[in-house]
Amino acid sequence: MPVTYWAEEETGYPVELDAASWGYKESGRTSDGVSELTSVVGVGHGFTTVKPLKLFTKLIQLWCPEGGLVLDPFAGSGTTGHAVLQLNHETGATRRFIMIEQGNSEKKDHYAKTLTADRIRRVITGDWASGKQPALGGGFRFIQLKREKIDADAVNALAREEMIDLLLNSYWDKAEKARSYLHRCAVGAHKYLFATNPKNEGFFLIWENSETSSVLNRDALKAIVAEAASATLAERYHVYASIAPYTGAGVEFYKIPDRVLEHIGFNARADAYSNTVDEDA
Structure with missing residues (x-):
């Protein structure tokens, strides 16, 4: 059960396991996710509901082995890739990720390249909009599918x-x-x-x-x-x-x-x- 994964050893586990929510200190909040994204790519990104980095790192630690592959078919602002890179940097793991994002074609805002990929590039190099940060290292390939070539x-x-x-x-x-x-x-x-x-x-x-x-x-x-x-x-x-x-x-x-x-x-x-x-x- 996830509730037991982060239990403090000195406090022990609860007597009864039931449906439980992680506290915001353990999993972060939407406002934290927005602040994190703004720090990396700068203001004006337009995202108001961003998943926090803490939540995704915990989910990845729970379900993906250290050499595993994480697939996010709705990548959004790129929190999944950021979390994988950060965990790899902190723990020496070798997890990989595949992120898929269409963007908003109606508004001609294909933010898969201008936001999602930009965030990943910035955390890899440490070139955050808010200032230089430790480079997480790693790399990625950006591949664009063309609609007319779909079989x-x-x-x-x-x-x-x-x-x-x-x-x-x-x-x-x-x-x-x-x-x-x-x-x-x-x-x-x-x-x-x-x-x-x-x-x-x-x-x-x-x-x-x-x-x-x-x-x-x-x-x-x-x-x-x-x-x-x-x-x-x-x-x-x-x-x-x-x-x-x-x-x-x-x-x-x-x-x-x-x-x-x-x-x-x-x-x-x-x-x-x-x-x-x-x-x-």
Whole structure:
């Protein structure tokens, strides 16, 4: 429990462990974070809610080993990188960090370079806006992704794998009474097949991207049967799709939960095929 991590040896630990908050002396305050950022980069940065350095150093000490890697997908003002560099300087650790920040494209304020990276550069060299400070040392690379070069197929493949993860975590057979009895297939090994159970039955997902309808029709089932035969699976098919206007012998259909679709950014209500079916009905 985090509450025990910083307990004073002379005072001992509490008799009962319960939900607890760290005091501001141990974890800092938002105002401290703002002051720290201003000292490093100067006034006018526009950030009013900055995470304090103390809080991030404690979180990193708790969860990341001394040679580990810290990922911050919403880097903001760069507190995470600052905390890693400071801990490395103070303790001789070799932690690394990856920080991702988009900035505000609507205001053309890409502060990933002008603020986040600038803060890290300043603490590495010790050239703070408020005056010279001890250099923390270390280094970093600034890499900018260009929107037009994003591979749509790769993005869809990642979304599919994320959906499979969600399905594996949410599926369970009432007869088996276990959540972890599905064995996942190698990523990209099959078009539809994504897992098997101890009975050698296949689990299949019909989903390619958010623009294509997820439908179990005759052609899709024929492809699934062929895929199962190629993998020498039993002739019983567990199929996930949005709708199933066609089924066959040995087919167990599971509707992809809306919450799973929404998690990867797909609006089930906007699905063209579903809307057509509803209108015809």
